Amino acid sequence: MKAVILQGSSAAPPPPVALAYATRASPHTTLPTSQRPRDTAPTSRHGVVALSDTGAQWALVNMAANVADRLQADAAAHNHIGWCDAQHRAIVLTDAQVDHVAGLLSLRDGSPIDLYATPAVFEALSRSLPVLPVLQHYCGVHWHIIPVAGETQCANFRIEQLPHLEFTALATQGPTPPYLAEHETQSAAGHSIAIAVRDRDSGQRLFCAPGAVALGYTELDWMRSADCVLIDGLTTWPADEAQDDWLARRKVLLGVAQRAQGGACPDGFECASDGMVIDL
Amino acid sequence: MKAVILQGSSAAPPPPVALAYATRASPHTTLPTSQRPRDTAPTSRHGVVALSDTGAQWALVNMAANVADRLQADAAAHNHIGWCDAQHRAIVLTDAQVDHVAGLLSLRDGSPIDLYATPAVFEALSRSLPVLPVLQHYCGVHWHIIPVAGETQCANFRIEQLPHLEFTALATQGPTPPYLAEHETQSAAGHSIAIAVRDRDSGQRLFCAPGAVALGYTELDWMRSADCVLIDGLTTWPADEAQDDWLARRKVLLGVAQRAQGGACPDGFECASDGMVIDL
Numbered sequence: 001m002k003a004v005i006l007q008g009s010s011a012a013p014p015p016p017v018a019l020a021y022a023t024r025a026s027p028h029t030t031l032p033t034s035q036r037p038r039d040t041a042p043t044s045r046h047g048v049v050a051l052s053d054t055g056a057q058w059a060l061v062n063m064a065a066n067v068a069d070r071l072q073a074d075a076a077a078h079n080h081i082g083w084c085d086a087q088h089r090a091i092v093l094t095d096a097q098v099d100h101v102a103g104l105l106s107l108r109d110g111s112p113i114d115l116y117a118t119p120a121v122f123e124a125l126s127r128s129l130p131v132l133p134v135l136q137h138y139c140g141v142h143w144h145i146i147p148v149a150g151e152t153q154c155a156n157f158r159i160e161q162l163p164h165l166e167f168t169a170l171a172t173q174g175p176t177p178p179y180l181a182e183h184e185t186q187s188a189a190g191h192s193i194a195i196a197v198r199d200r201d202s203g204q205r206l207f208c209a210p211g212a213v214a215l216g217y218t219e220l221d222w223m224r225s226a227d228c229v230l231i232d233g234l235t236t237w238p239a240d241e242a243q244d245d246w247l248a249r250r251k252v253l254l255g256v257a258q259r260a261q262g263g264a265c266p267d268g269f270e271c272a273s274d275g276m277v278i279d280l
Numbered sequence: 281m282k283a284v285i286l287q288g289s290s291a292a293p294p295p296p297v298a299l300a301y302a303t304r305a306s307p308h309t310t311l312p313t314s315q316r317p318r319d320t321a322p323t324s325r326h327g328v329v330a331l332s333d334t335g336a337q338w339a340l341v342n343m344a345a346n347v348a349d350r351l352q353a354d355a356a357a358h359n360h361i362g363w364c365d366a367q368h369r370a371i372v373l374t375d376a377q378v379d380h381v382a383g384l385l386s387l388r389d390g391s392p393i394d395l396y397a398t399p400a401v402f403e404a405l406s407r408s409l410p411v412l413p414v415l416q417h418y419c420g421v422h423w424h425i426i427p428v429a430g431e432t433q434c435a436n437f438r439i440e441q442l443p444h445l446e447f448t449a450l451a452t453q454g455p456t457p458p459y460l461a462e463h464e465t466q467s468a469a470g471h472s473i474a475i476a477v478r479d480r481d482s483g484q485r486l487f488c489a490p491g492a493v494a495l496g497y498t499e500l501d502w503m504r505s506a507d508c509v510l511i512d513g514l515t516t517w518p519a520d521e522a523q524d525d526w527l528a529r530r531k532v533l534l535g536v537a538q539r540a541q542g543g544a545c546p547d548g549f550e551c552a553s554d555g556m557v558i559d560l
Binding site: 073098102103106130131134137138179 | 288349378383386388408409410411414416458459
């Protein structure tokens with residue numbers, strides 16, 4: 001299994017407010033989601049991860065606009081992961097945050113998109129921010145529903161292009177996109193997910209939570225056993241969780257907020273950088 | 281008056297199909313809009329123009345996603361036109377093509393957007409591709425309606441930040457965005473406009489038509505008297521129009537299709553390039 005971090009050629013440095021915000025809600029705090037000052041933070045966090053089993057074909061987790069433009073324009077990046085040329089372009093969405101979905105519009109001129117997402121995310125992108133109906137007039141989108149919804153907190157799925165990988169989607173508590181109407185945010189699960197990936201050949205495991213989510217004990221169980229952990233810098237988890245028994249050889253903080261802290265990461269974590277390659 | 285061409289750091293080269301298309305519909309053909317093979321052409325043409333009266337404040341004409349990302353990320357471009365820092369960010373939309381509006385989402389974290397557009401464009405961006413309701417949850421958008429609609433083919437307007445410039449919007453026949461429902465495309469005027477700009481101090485005139493539009497005799501009258509003409513490489517006009525009596529000192533072809541022709545432009549035209557500065 002391989003993972004590549006994509007932040008786009010022009011990942012924007014966060015405005016000064018991000019410093020205060022990152023300090024307030026570091027990975028070690030347990031501030032409840034409802035109290036997070038999300039509105040004051042920059043919403044561009046560029047949490048795009050490219051995943052592959054053998055390196056021949058790739059799926060992207062989320063699609064920021066600047067990463068989409070980079071993928072199409074930069075021949076090096078283009079050749080590197082060979083994603084734009086694929087007959088079907090596979091994308092997994094972990095939520096419907098604008099930063100994670102706006103880049104879909106920039107992909108309109110290519111081959112069809114194979115989109116993997118929960119019912120809540122498909123609904124958001126069909127009604128409140130209907131990029132999917134728009135894309136039907138361009139490249140077309142094939143829906144692959146990840147059945148995390150209602151009482152179902154966890155679901156396995158496969159991506160056709162990556163036959164050696166097994167995916168598990170885990171419902172997480174994340175900030176809901178502010179553009180959603182209140183009645184759209186009331187479903188029990190599925191507005192945001194974390195993704196656990198297992199390589200069937202090597203047995204290696206990756207845990208990926210690109211949104212600023214609050215992880216519970218179920219997700220922590222998966223994270224604890226992962227060989228690589230990719231989480232947003234604003235992820236939170238219960239305060240009684242010790243990291244001593246985590247198996248991960250690599251723990252990477254996604255997002256750009258860390259740069260405002262002079263590049264310093266919490267102990268044991270690396271800060272993601274554009275083009276960072278993770279071999280598992 | 282100043283104009284700067286912005287194509288983004290990563291203007292994508294067109295796929296091979298663009299060559300045939302550009303050849304079929306060069307500025308000298310008069311192919312009716314309805315017969316244009318628009319669907320087969322790449323829809324990323326990056327026709328963003330920055331306009332200013334004194335160079336202190338700027339308004340942008342359209343907003344491609346890659347240009348929006350560049351504006352926010354590239355300190356040089358950022359300082360160059362000082363647009364992102366403005367208390368209000370002024371944008372004029374000439375139509376609702378995805379390439380001209382998708383970048384609005386990337387601007388969500390800044391100051392409010394002052395948006396100048398026709399009723400047809402505001403409707404498209406409120407209903408079929410509702411980026412405006414979404415942006416209300418982020419930076420906010422102030423609507424400035426350009427009253428080209430119904431039987432009204434022409435309207436003057438001002439942009440508060442550019443008090444020395446007078447703007448005239450002219451209805452043009454352009455391809456309607458494919459994502460619009462049929463009933464939304466039936467209004468008589470306003471789906472696409474060209475913009476004529478006059479500097480009240482110097483008297484200099486600029487004519488700007490960034491969409492692949494078919495110009496009629498009214499627009500040609502304006503274009504003929506302009507000191508600078510900025511048009512898309514796929515613009516068409518009546519075959520009996522001679523360019524001999526055009527006043528323009530500079531005639532610039534916007535869009536990237538020309539690159540597929542080895543950079544060659546029709547006689548008398550320059551091909552736009554990223555960062556090209558036009559002083560009038």
